[in-house]
Amino acid sequence: MKNMDKKDLIVIVGPTAVGKTATSISLAKKVNGEIISGDSMQVYKGMDIGTAKVLPHEQDGIPHHLINIKNPEDSFSVQEFQRLATSCIQEIHNRGKVPIIVGGTGLYVSAVIYGYEFSEVKEDTSFRSRMETFVEKHGAHELHAMLKENDRKSYEAIHPNNVRRVIRALEVYERTGIPFSEQGTVKKESPYNVTLIGLTMERQKLYDRIDRRVDVMLDQGLIDEVKGLYKQGIKDCQSVLAIGYKELYDYLEGHASLEEAIVQLKQNSRRYAKRQLTWFRNKMDITWFDVTDHVEQKVQEIHEFVEGKLY
Known part of the structure; x- marks a missing residue:
């Protein structure tokens, strides 16, 4: 039964390339929502293509938060994400809207949903x-x-x-x-009324989508994006160790050919998707929706499921 003393929070998770962005925007329109990015890399400015960042013209009028808030040389931690996301949730509720966290970084999302507490360990x-x-x-x-x-x-x-x-x-x-x-410890009870949705897909189709997404990123100018960061001297930073950047850095530094770097990028992306699914299934209590086929029908089912939880 819904706890009326708690605020509502919708969360959409799933592996890379499964279709979280389109689903979340559709849902946000339906429930008068605003979206909080739950991705550890979309916080970085100038890293649009490789992080599959939802661009302003793609947001379809839905406000998006925690995107482009850090410079590429900055560090970003789960504790900072938790603090910022919690603040966003409060502000969205204050506007009379519904917050929707969307992303694939399981630890970051879990830290907000379950109220992780982090011990402060001072530097030695x-x-x-x-x-x-x-x-x-x-x-x-x-x-x-x-x-x-x-x-x-x-x-x-x-x-x-x-x-x-x-x-x-x-x-x-x-x-x-x-x-x-x-270092994080979990509170037994979430501070929110959480509606937790997971998107999944038949594995081979997901892997094909990941490979195609990489090809699209390359067509959109991923190599130039990475070259720009490299020329700025951004190296050995948290941001450019992300998938999509570290492989092309190997190419730029002469450790791999472009063809080898692209093969590695696709392989690492597929492996990451597998790790994401393992995390979500082992760590979170999720209602899953298989979007392999009949996507419009499945999105409608998600709308109905969420509305049943909210109202």
Whole structure:
């Protein structure tokens, strides 16, 4: 039963390229909603094509939030996303509208839905200095390997070249004994009346859509977008370690041919979609809608499902 003391929150999740953007805009029109991006990379300015950012002319009059709020050299954390998204939710409700979080970054979305609490671990300058010296002597990959034993999730999630992030993960474990990837704790009850929708699709069709999306991104000028960031000297930053950027950086730096980089980009995108689905299915209580076929009918079913929850 709906708790009338809590505010409504709609959440749409799913793997990359499954159709979240179109579905969310359609739903926002139906319920008088505004959209909050739940994507960790769409916050960055000048990274439009590679993040499949919904552009102003594509938003169809629906306000979108937490897009283009950071410079590419800035860091962005789940804690900051949680704070900003929570503020957006309140502001949207104050306008008499319905907030809709849409995205594929599971940890970020979960942090808002379930009210994760994060312990503040202060920086240890002595430890950081030792790690920086280690990198100078042994290299970034050896530092990254140190994560493997005590924090396998961070080892898999953080790129070896993101030295600052690797050191932070090692530092947190050193100071607390708790892996960096497990620093968030979940409140037992969500602060919102959450309607949580997941979009899924037959796997081969999804993979085909991902491959086509990469081709479209290349046609739209992805290589020039990445070259622009590279020429600005933006390297080893959280933003350009994202899929779609790190592969083309390898090409620009002569570590791969363009053809090899594109193959890798598509493969990494498909693997990411698989990881997204695994996260959502294991971590979140979702009502799933299969949009492999009859998409318009499925979107209508989503409209009816949501309206049943809201009213």
